[in-house]
Amino acid sequence: MDKLLVHGGRPLHGEVVISGAKNAALPEMCAALLTAEPVHLINVPRLHDVRTMRKLLDNMGVASETHGERGGISFVAHDALSPEAPYELVKTMRASVLALGPLLARFGEATVSLPGGCAIGSRPVDQHIKGLQAMGAQITVEHGYMIAKLPPGQSRLRGARISTDMITVTGTENLLMAATLAEGETVLQNAAQEPEVTDLAEMLIKMGAKIEGHGTSRISIQGVDRLHGCTHQVVADRIEAGTFLCAVAATGGDAFLRHARADHLDAVIDKLLEAGVQVTAEDGGMRVRSPGGALLKAQSFRTTEYPGFPTDMQAQFMALNVLAQGTSTVTETIFENRFMHVNELSRLGAHIAIDGREATVTGGAQLSGATVMATDLRASASLVIAGLVASGETLVDRIYHLDRGYDRMEDKLRGLGADIERLST
Ligand code: EPU
Numbered sequence: 001m002d003k004l005l006v007h008g009g010r011p012l013h014g015e016v017v018i019s020g021a022k023n024a025a026l027p028e029m030c031a032a033l034l035t036a037e038p039v040h041l042i043n044v045p046r047l048h049d050v051r052t053m054r055k056l057l058d059n060m061g062v063a064s065e066t067h068g069e070r071g072g073i074s075f076v077a078h079d080a081l082s083p084e085a086p087y088e089l090v091k092t093m094r095a096s097v098l099a100l101g102p103l104l105a106r107f108g109e110a111t112v113s114l115p116g117g118c119a120i121g122s123r124p125v126d127q128h129i130k131g132l133q134a135m136g137a138q139i140t141v142e143h144g145y146m147i148a149k150l151p152p153g154q155s156r157l158r159g160a161r162i163s164t165d166m167i168t169v170t171g172t173e174n175l176l177m178a179a180t181l182a183e184g185e186t187v188l189q190n191a192a193q194e195p196e197v198t199d200l201a202e203m204l205i206k207m208g209a210k211i212e213g214h215g216t217s218r219i220s221i222q223g224v225d226r227l228h229g230c231t232h233q234v235v236a237d238r239i240e241a242g243t244f245l246c247a248v249a250a251t252g253g254d255a256f257l258r259h260a261r262a263d264h265l266d267a268v269i270d271k272l273l274e275a276g277v278q279v280t281a282e283d284g285g286m287r288v289r290s291p292g293g294a295l296l297k298a299q300s301f302r303t304t305e306y307p308g309f310p311t312d313m314q315a316q317f318m319a320l321n322v323l324a325q326g327t328s329t330v331t332e333t334i335f336e337n338r339f340m341h342v343n344e345l346s347r348l349g350a351h352i353a354i355d356g357r358e359a360t361v362t363g364g365a366q367l368s369g370a371t372v373m374a375t376d377l378r379a380s381a382s383l384v385i386a387g388l389v390a391s392g393e394t395l396v397d398r399i400y401h402l403d404r405g406y407d408r409m410e411d412k413l414r415g416l417g418a419d420i421e422r423l424s425t
Contacts, residue, residue, distance in 0.1 A: 002403070004396040004410055006387035007419035008369060011253035011292070014416045018241045018259045018285070019045035019407040020071060020234030024196040026095040027173040028203050028234060029053045032062065032075035033102035034181060035207060037229030044071040044234055045407040048400070052093045056085055060099075071234070077106075087113035087144060093404075097125050098170055100148065101178035104137055105157055109149045114141065119376045121335035127164045131175040134160040135182055159184030159223055167192050167305045172219070173200055179221035180209040188219040194306040195264045199235040206230035238264040239312045240406060243381045245269070245288050246316040247413065249277045250323055251388050252292030255416055260286040267309040271299040271317065275324060293323030293389055298363040302331035315341045315382035321361040322350040323389060330359045341379035344372040348386050348394065369394040377405040384409065388418055395423075 020043035029050070032039040044050055054064055054073070061081040065074050083103040090096040090113035103110035115125065125146075129139050132148060135157040139148045150157070159182045164171055172192040177200075179186035191197070193215055201214030207230045210222035241260035248255045249272060262269060262281035269279045275296040278289040290296070298321045303311040311334040321328045322345060332338045339359055342352045347370045351362035369392035374380035380402040387394030396402075399422075402409060410420045 001397070001425060002399050003423045003425070004384060004399050004402070005421050005423055006384065006394045006396065008367070008388050008390040008392065008394060010388070010417050010419055011251045012248045012255050012413070012416040012418060013253045015256045015258055016244055016412045016416055018236045018244070018257055019043070021045070021196055021199070021237035021239070022047055022049055022405045023169070024199040025050055025234045026053050027098045027170070027177070027196070027200045028232060029057060029075065030098040030102050031177055031200065031203060031207070032057070033077045033099065034106055034177060035227040035229055036077060036079050039075045039207070039229050040072065040231040041075070042070055042072050042231065042233040044073050045237065046071065047407055048404045049093050049095065052089060053095065056089045056096050056099065059086065059089065060084065081107065083107045083110045085112040090115050094123060095170060097128060098174055100128060100146065101132065101174035104132060104148050105178040105181040108155060112146050112148070114144050114146060119340065120338045125171070127166070127168050127171040128174045131162045131164065131171065132157070132178060134162050135178060135186065156223070157182035159186040159221070161187045161189070163189035169194050169197060172197050176201060176211070176219060176221065177204065179223060180204050180211070180227060182223035184223055186221045186223065188221070189217065191217050191219045192305060193217060195235055195238060195261070203230060203232040206232055236261050239310065241265060241286065242268045242310070242313045243316050243385070243406070245272060245279065246320050247385050247388060248288045249275070249290040249296065250293040250320050250385050252290050253416070254287070254289045256282070256285055256287050258285040262286045266307060268313050268317065271301055271309070275299050275320070293320055294325070294364070296320065296324040298324040298326040298328035298361065300328045300330065303334050305334070311335060311338060312378050314338060315378045316385055318352070318359065318361060319345065319382040319385040321363055322352070322365050322367070322386065324363045326363050328361045328363065330361060332357050340375040341382045344375070344379070344383055345386055347372055348390050350386070366391070368392055371395040371397060374398045374401045377401050381406065381409070384413070388413070388420070
């Protein structure tokens with residue numbers, strides 16, 4: 001199992017290229033299921049989750065081919081597919097559930113494993129099921145699988161007004177994709193407004209879908225008979241960009257994040273500015289300059305849906321609060337178990353107390369290197385940030401979590417001057 005060895009204490013300087021967003025690429029790969037024509041994605045990040053999604057699509061019979069330098073992958077989902085997502089693949093990546101909506105919409109049937117639990121929380125998919133049922137699907141759960149089909153005599157899903165009980169990102173994406181091929185109009189109320197949802201909607205529009213209101217909480221979709229192929233560039237990963245903002249802020253330094261979109265990171269940038277970090281949008285990206293974590297002012301925040309502070313940035317910003325001056329509170333409102341980095345940060349010398357969904361961080365810690373264990377994707381990133389600042393050596397174990405969602409993170413950090421290497425065993 002690979003590990004990362006970090007020698008802390010080097011400020012980050014230079015330029016880093018931000019990759020395409022994992023959470024846009026995954027639904028966009030599933031959108032290829034909606035048409036028999038070729039779908040070309042550009043700027044697909046090189047990630048383990050992308051490889052898993054490709055395997056899942058391949059297993060159904062979708063042909064795919066990598067091309068060019070710029071993360072290009074083409075997909076062709078022929079008419080004869082096996083519309084099934086088996087447990088062996090779904091269990092390793094919850095986003096596999098994104099195949100359900102497109103399969104049902106195009107083929108009138110789908111068998112997709114229930115994703116089960118996950119380290120950061122229970123994460124049910126009841127809203128995906130409820131929404132598709134509102135569109136006329138018959139869904140039963142048997143032997144751990146969601147078996148979805150259309151009622152006898154019905155060849156398409158039917159448009160519906162759907163209001164999800166909570167805002168759900170992949171739920172919105174699943175229903176959005178399903179609605180593109182449904183008969184009549186679908187209105188999604190309480191829809192997720194994340195940039196990844198908007199990027200998917202823009203791709204679907206290129207494929208011929210009729211969508212309005214994406215980027216707001218009310219999306220309306222007028223179903224069409226068929227969609228066609230398209231070429232689409234995956235939007236830049238705001239969470240990868242935010243992670244590098246926090247890494248530069250913590251270590252001190254000056255870096256340019258090429259392709260990063262400042263307009264997708266307002267809530268995080270506001271907190272960084274209040275902390276004393278300089279962040280400016282520039283042509284083609286974003287610049288960040290920081291005097292170093294110990295000279296910053298700790299910031300309290302609570303995670304909420306977009307455009308609020310993203311839960312996917314909570315762990316990384318907490319690493320910054322550990323170093324900064326003052327006491328801060330961090331409230332996690334999206335997932336019930338997303339503080340697993342806290343115990344590991346404490347092993348490096350952080351002072352954090354947890355009470356339910358609230359963590360109180362006493363700043364000004366002097367971190368010293370230790371062996372720590374990555375527990376989930378963003379938790380891993382926060383440990384790497386802490387390791388970049390800690391004195392001596394930090395060994396981050398179980399970095400397969402990191403590889404799921406960051407495109408060669410250690411290479412990018414090394415490019416900025418960090419002393420970091422991968423140990424493969
Ligand atoms: N929820 C339900 N029922 C549902 C759907 C969601 O109860 O049917 C609950 C969840 O348990 C959670 C909340 O609603 O408490 C929000 O979950 P959401 O459905 O929005 O999360 P997701 O779609 O499964 C995506 C990202 C996550 C990110 C969350 C929140 C993808 C592939 N994943 O997950 O990304 O944390 O939205 O923004 O888009 C990551 O990249 O590290 C990651 C975990």
